[in-house]
Amino acid sequence: MLNPDGVYLGNYRCSLMGFDLNRHWQDPSPWAQPTLHAVKQLIVQMSQDPSVSLEFYIDVHAHSTMLNGFMYGNVFEDEERVQRQAVFPRLLCHNAHDFSFSSTSFNRDVVKAGTGRRFLGGLLDDTSYCYTLEVSFYSYMTSGSTAPVAYTEESYMRLGMNVARTFLDYYKLNNLIKDAVPSHLQSYEATSQPEKERSQHVRD
Template sequence: GAGAVDGCAGMELLEFSSCFESSNLQFALYNVEDDAYDLVLDNDLHTQGHTQWFYFAVRNGRPGQTVRLRIINMSKAKSLYRVGMRPLAWSEARASQAAGASLAGGEAAEPWARLWAGAASQLWQPVGDRIRYSPTSSRCEFRGFPCGGFSLSFDYTFGEGTHSRGDVVYFAMYAPFTYSMLQLSLRLLAQDPIVGPLCKFRCLCGTLGDVRCDLLEISNWTLSKAHKKSVVVSARVHPGETNASWMVHGLIGFLLSPGPEAQVLRNHFIWQIVPMLNPDGVICGNYRCGLCGVDLNRQWRRPSEALHGTVYSLKRMIMRSKRRSSLCLYIDLHGHSRKLGLFSYACGQFAKDDYRRFTVRMYPKLLGLLTPEFEPAFCRWRVGKGKRGTGRVVVAKDVGLTETYTIEASFFGAVVRDQDGAEG
């Protein structure tokens, strides 16, 4: 909050808040010497680190006022902020104007609710000048901060068109997609008379935090399931990778669309989608872990039903489908904070004369042909150090499904190339 700070008598300071879903900010202090606000992120619950995801609100800014914000305990040495990525901001005043008079009147005050009244691209905006991502200054140690390794610093100017002191501005690493947003989207699907009958809404399991982990199944249920194959898709095992939720949100929208491609996919496949595999971590504002303090995407070999219930239940569902010979593809959606573009990881270390060496490369090849943002050079076929317990590797090696992929999407964007391979 904007409490008293030495040397700041009479100053009106900004007020910071992280008392809402998926937020992450431990505290903020005004640095008199540098005329900047030093911000400290919370560790993932029951861990000593994983400080990268941020999401907080600021109020009490004057229209036209420029402030310097510094997040001083970020954990990653490499970051896309070094090559042009910018923080995102959401202005309550701008969102109210975009949402129209009904929302401006207070019917839906939360950002996640207002999202559905307008395009996210119009409401979450890249902001910041003089952006710098660098090692945290040693001076912070003398001020008593629990320093991490790196700092993200940027200037922000409050909008001229806002009411004095009235606007609230939210800052985030990427456009948030909260558990409440997921529940709202599933309710809207269930209530829709056209797409609702194409969906089956199930609970995969309960979580350690006593919320449900949802399973959405999409198909043309008027046709027999006898000859249909299953495709399993999961997302958000890492809570801070919110772009994974936006990818699965887009996938669901496409599968439920009236186009001929979507109709073929519904007629021939049962799509089993777990849109949020780590809802506890999402709700708490974690970046990497669940409530038990471990990375759930390293627990696939021997998951505990009590501690890693969502992974345990999803693995069991995948194994059942594989035994019935109905499973043909598993995709795990992630976000990447250090590379550009869209790319895949798979287990493709087969002999040159092994047919699986070619079949495992077919799906990424098709993505490269159909998607300009796809980066074949970033694809990996080996199992890297520390990856043996991930969903992709366990499903490939232990369950025996060759066509299993991690799809990574950059937080920043892509270098789009035209058909001749030239960058655009």
């Protein structure tokens, strides 16, 4: 949670001092953006420690206009790295019926150069994957549905659970773990969804 003072005042983007914190990762001030400065220092230290494997950085943001959950990722010259970076959001799309891969975007817009995802994508090596996970303030649409479903605290929690399940799938896919999915994760999707959502998910 990098914007506690701003959120306390009811802001969802700007800090107490009026800074959009996700535009100041390149050179954060220890006085004006202390949370960014501290986290950036920590990540730089971790990236330089040979005993640490820093594989994922995921910023989590609310989105004020678009529906569903979706991701922003980076663009690189190395085509293989680009393809590898698309694996995680594709897996997440398979696990979470409210996550939209079609709304997921990979870019290197100049205006986004100061975001954590862009800055750290350039700082860390090609074994690290940096994303922004955006989730609608309002609602989501499932495949084949005609009406949006309002997000609730439970459905936000479910998306978080599905991100965790996707990490498990990712590491299984890369033969880094071989254990089966724990039963409480296997059953979470089926037991926690309202009846209407379950029927929509079965049709997807």
